[in-house]
Amino acid sequence: MSELSVEDRERFEQLVLPHVDAAFNLARWLLRGRADAEDVAQEALLRACRFFGGFNGGDARAWLLQIVRNTCYTWLEKNRPMELNMEFDEELHQQTSATPETLAIIADDHKRLTLALETLPPRFREVLVLRELEGCSYKEIATITSIPIGTVMSSLSRARRQLYSALTNSSQGACP
Amino acid sequence: MKCDFSDSLLQEYFDGELGGRGAAEFERHLEHCAHCATELVDLDLLRDRLHLAQLYEPATASLRWRINARFHPIAPKTPASKPLLWHWMAAAAALLFMAIVLGKLGPRLQVDDYQAELAEEIVDSHMHSLQPGSTMGVASNDARMVASWFEAKLKFAVPVRDFANEGFALKGGRLDVIEGRSVAVLAYERDGHLINVFMWRTREPETFARTGSRQGFQWVDWRKSKMEFCVVSDTRVADLEQLHELIDSSVGNS
Numbered sequence: 001m002s003e004l005s006v007e008d009r010e011r012f013e014q015l016v017l018p019h020v021d022a023a024f025n026l027a028r029w030l031l032r033g034r035a036d037a038e039d040v041a042q043e044a045l046l047r048a049c050r051f052f053g054g055f056n057g058g059d060a061r062a063w064l065l066q067i068v069r070n071t072c073y074t075w076l077e078k079n080r081p082m083e084l085n086m087e088f089d090e091e092l093h094q095q096t097s098a099t100p101e102t103l104a105i106i107a108d109d110h111k112r113l114t115l116a117l118e119t120l121p122p123r124f125r126e127v128l129v130l131r132e133l134e135g136c137s138y139k140e141i142a143t144i145t146s147i148p149i150g151t152v153m154s155s156l157s158r159a160r161r162q163l164y165s166a167l168t169n170s171s172q173g174a175c176p
Numbered sequence: 177m178k179c180d181f182s183d184s185l186l187q188e189y190f191d192g193e194l195g196g197r198g199a200a201e202f203e204r205h206l207e208h209c210a211h212c213a214t215e216l217v218d219l220d221l222l223r224d225r226l227h228l229a230q231l232y233e234p235a236t237a238s239l240r241w242r243i244n245a246r247f248h249p250i251a252p253k254t255p256a257s258k259p260l261l262w263h264w265m266a267a268a269a270a271l272l273f274m275a276i277v278l279g280k281l282g283p284r285l286q287v288d289d290y291q292a293e294l295a296e297e298i299v300d301s302h303m304h305s306l307q308p309g310s311t312m313g314v315a316s317n318d319a320r321m322v323a324s325w326f327e328a329k330l331k332f333a334v335p336v337r338d339f340a341n342e343g344f345a346l347k348g349g350r351l352d353v354i355e356g357r358s359v360a361v362l363a364y365e366r367d368g369h370l371i372n373v374f375m376w377r378t379r380e381p382e383t384f385a386r387t388g389s390r391q392g393f394q395w396v397d398w399r400k401s402k403m404e405f406c407v408v409s410d411t412r413v414a415d416l417e418q419l420h421e422l423i424d425s426s427v428g429n430s
Contacts, residue, residue: 042243110230134232138193157187164218
């Protein structure tokens with residue numbers, strides 16, 4: 001951290017470090033694992049520190065989450081490229097995702113929702129996590145994910161639909 | 177039956193992203209559109225379920241520990257003392273943890289009874305589960321500034337004094353979380369030794385100072401005015417007792 005001046009370091013600690021939870025949470029859901037999320041969140045924070053000079057003083061959480069997300073995607077490309085390749089292939093996705101039967105036998109709602117969320121394609125998963133868990137606005141999500149706001153809305157809508165149908169099918173069988 | 181309103185509009189309304197006029201228009205539409213009304217209920221059910229399942233995962237203790245090790249709150253004046261300070265703080269917090277554990281086990285149990293192996297295990301496990309509530313900190317010798325830094329962050333007033341004239345120079349403060357409770361930590365310097373003073377609110381009765389030592393560190397712990405204090409350092413016990421006297425009388429006077 002020697003690259004930063006004392007003032008910048010203090011600013012970094014005050015503006016960016018309070019969002020460590022948000023950074024970890026996003027990484028955890030994008031990478032679907034805590035151990036990898038720890039490594040990537042730490043790497044993202046170091047990167048954020050290195051490039052803190054380029055931060056223009058806007059929304060520090062969105063700025064950090066943008067770095068976390070990019071670091072996650074880079075990590076996925078390097079370590080699990082298959083996951084990214086199948087993100088828009090919904091037919092393929094449905095084969096690999098949790099089936100209603102799998103979900104139905106999981107008694108614990110926390111586990112069931114975790115599995116249902118983890119099996120959404122990454123692009124759907126991230127908008128849902130940012131909106132529902134992190135409480136980001138559409139504009140913030142658009143900034144963090146670098147996708148147009150219209151795409152944020154449609155991704156969110158499809159993500160919710162998929163999640164909802166996975167959950168309702170699993171808990172009460174097919175609806176008429 | 178699908179309605180004319182786009183799905184995006186429904187999402188926007190649900191997420192509170194529609195402006196006042198847009199929302200009013202959508203609400204008028206809702207009055208006679210069962211489709212949208214049902215969709216809204218489904219969205220709401222899903223949101224409730226997501227929230228009830230508590231899926232948000234805050235940073236793990238080990239990540240906090242790793243980050244804290246790199247960006248620790250009080251920036252020391254000399255880079256050489258960096259690792260020392262961190263190491264010291266972790267050990268000091270571990271000692272406090274032990275003090276709390278001892279307090280919970282019961283007053284009859286003396287520190288001396290404590291097996292070194294067990295203590296070491298506690299120190300180890302604590303160092304891994306160290307969870308500072310905030311990685312922010314304030315480095316200043318201005319007592320008023322340090323106190324006001326704590327003001328917004330803790331539910332109790334932190335009695336901050338600089339005892340530089342008595343040989344204990346205030347270096348700053350930080351927050352920590354010990355056993356699930358937020359504690360204030362003040363840092364003082366005495367002849368090159370760093371002394372940490374942990375403070376938190378307590379409902380337990382007042383006590384006189386108890387002292388102990390572990391792995392070359394000494395500590396003094398006492399309760400006064402609904403506060404518990406634990407002073408920890410590798411400096412002489414006499415120094416710690418002097419600081420204890422200073423803090424104790426300043427708390428009494430405030």
